[in-house]
Amino acid sequence: MPLSDAARALALRCEPRVNELARHMARESFEQLPGYADLPGDVKDLEIAATARHGVRLFLRRVSDPHPGAGGLRLFRERAAQRAEEGVPLHLLLRSHALGVYVLWQALREAAEPGEEGALIELVDLLLQSHHLLLGAVAETYMDERSALEAEQRERRRSLVRGFLDGTLEPVPALLEELGLDGPALVLAVALEPEDGPGGPDGPDGGQPDAPGPVTVRRGMRRIQTVLDQTFGRELLFLFDAGAGHAVVPRDCEPPDDLARRLSRACGAGVRIAAARADSPAAVPEASRTATEILRIARVCGLPPGVHGLDDVLLEFHLSRPGPSGRRIAALLDPVAARPELLRTLRTYLAQQQDRRLTAVLLGLHPNTVDNRLARLAELTGLDLGSPRGTALAIAALLLRDTGQGDEGRGGA
Known part of the structure; x- marks a missing residue:
């Protein structure tokens, strides 16, 4: 108007x-x-x-x-x-x-x-x-x-942390000052642990984990970051992607025994953590790789979600290192590569300290079925699971296949 x-x-x-x-x-x-x-x-x-x-x-x-x-x-x-x-x-x-x-x-x-x-x-x-x-x-x-x-500042910090963790950025004084690191550190590798799919680990769908949606994963990892900050009393360097990540605690300390329980309660899912120490900022990239490997081996070995250190998987860590013999050892399981039920039975049997009855319970099978599967696996591969050497070879073969140390394209079960 x-x-x-x-x-x-x-x-x-x-x-x-x-x-x-x-x-x-x-x-x-x-x-x-x-x-x-x-x-x-x-x-x-x-x-x-x-x-x-x-x-x-x-x-x-x-x-x-x-x-x-x-x-x-x-x-x-x-x-x-x-x-x-x-x-x-x-x-x-x-x-x-x-x-x-x-x-x-x-x-x-x-x-x-x-x-x-x-x-x-x-x-x-x-x-x-x-x-x-x-x-x-x-x-x-x-x-x-x-x-x-x-958003620009977060992405810049993520890039700095990523470069620091993977070793592509030299830990010069200016970078260390910005990241708040000037001495020993504790590096944590953290991963959300998916639940088994319908039917359990030996169910009709092959026991494939249910993959949570990206929003659920991001929410879970943010909650993990919050709990870690609260636990260690400061804002940590934290980098995550697709349900896994790394955190750097800028001091030499022990993670609390109940840390995995705290994180699981916060995000409503199983959480697996591996810890590795770095004596100096320059050692953080190697500690990051070690923590990642500990996490992977703990999962392959069937350890329950929790806080894992190198001592928990010391032998398995050593056996899974690459070398001239890696491809030969991984190839021992080639004859059963198309038989996922045999590989799954072997994995569970070894994770349960070669307890056939507990293996049967976990897989929903009769103990005799477990015996038959293991006998068939031994027949096809030549691995004698009743001997220390055969057991060690089976463990190494599984670990090497899962890390891709065998031929390209050879996958685990």
């Missing part, structure tokens, strides 16, 4: 005061806002004063043209993005705009003469109608810019 002639006349009487009002806002009115006094003087005198001046002129322009278009908010958006990049709190930015509106209302009230109360109400209505559009544009731009900056 167009303004009355009286309202337009009242607004025009404020036009000569535009520069004065802008200076008053930037140097007097806004000074009462917490944190404003800490801003640099040139920001106040140039950028903030210019923005205030633009705001007053934009309002006066709307007095003559109720629909000036969206271009008038462009400067406010640009300034909001600048303030976000500079780290100015959003509440300070919004309160300055709200206070600027109040200063403009005071100027209109002072300019109003007796009998112009109706015109003053019209201008206040216009002022309040446009104010929410301004605040919305400012808040939206600020939040978008902060989100982009935070």
